[in-house]
Amino acid sequence: MEFVIMLFILGLAVWILWLRKKKIFQKSPAGEMSDEWKEFLKKEIGFYRELDAASKKTFEDKVMRFLSNVIVTGVDTEVTDEDRLLIASSAVIPIFAFPDWEYNNLNEVLLYPNSFSREYETKGEDRHVAGMVGWGPMHRTMILSRQSLKQGFENEHTKSNVGIHEFVHLIDKLDGATDGLPEVLLRRQYSIPWMKMIRKEMEEIRQKKSNINPYGATNEAEFFSVVSEYFFSQPKMLKKKEPELYEMLEEVFRQDPAG
Numbered sequence: 001m002e003f004v005i006m007l008f009i010l011g012l013a014v015w016i017l018w019l020r021k022k023k024i025f026q027k028s029p030a031g032e033m034s035d036e037w038k039e040f041l042k043k044e045i046g047f048y049r050e051l052d053a054a055s056k057k058t059f060e061d062k063v064m065r066f067l068s069n070v071i072v073t074g075v076d077t078e079v080t081d082e083d084r085l086l087i088a089s090s091a092v093i094p095i096f097a098f099p100d101w102e103y104n105n106l107n108e109v110l111l112y113p114n115s116f117s118r119e120y121e122t123k124g125e126d127r128h129v130a131g132m133v134g135w136g137p138m139h140r141t142m143i144l145s146r147q148s149l150k151q152g153f154e155n156e157h158t159k160s161n162v163g164i165h166e167f168v169h170l171i172d173k174l175d176g177a178t179d180g181l182p183e184v185l186l187r188r189q190y191s192i193p194w195m196k197m198i199r200k201e202m203e204e205i206r207q208k209k210s211n212i213n214p215y216g217a218t219n220e221a222e223f224f225s226v227v228s229e230y231f232f233s234q235p236k237m238l239k240k241k242e243p244e245l246y247e248m249l250e251e252v253f254r255q256d257p258a259g
């Protein structure tokens, strides 16, 4: 009898150890975020500040996972932890509602101190050259200007956020075409209404009947990135000015940042 009890206790001990070990293996490979980093997010990232405690933890885990998968390299500048956190936050905000999301089309972010070298400056207007998704040999690379990246989060009144803008291009690109239709996010039945809405809204920008950044009328892909910046930076304003567009973006990102 005593032998049976001892065997039972031994079995129980082994089982408890196994459970503990399993938990260790389940822990995110990126580890826990430090309190210092959490403080920074609270101070700088409005989106994070608005989250409840459980969602804050999810946000932190996603940031850590992003930073363990993507390298941030400074060009003519030293990359700081703050830069890394702003970049990772830009990446996490649009896909926050999608569990287990990975940016499979990104290896590296190059951080420039300001807007880019002359060969990029010739393209588009100022704000836009503050960020780009690489192509050709730069495929799987994103380039961002630190100055613009910071402005997007520091200025409470802006509808612009270059980090979010470029990550939305990456999401758009995941289905093979950067065309304003993010097939990886949007349920199929919304594709046609979404493209119709884009064209209508672009026409309103051209006729100066819109408060969306005119850069959004460049093409469908730019429209999608521009209104996504707006959606996450000034959700309440967008909901008031463009309720139908807001509702559609709610469907795309499965988030209600104005709520």
Ligand SMILES: [Zn+2]
Pocket (backbone or CB within 6 Å): 128, 165, 169, 222, 225
């Ligand atoms: Zn763009």
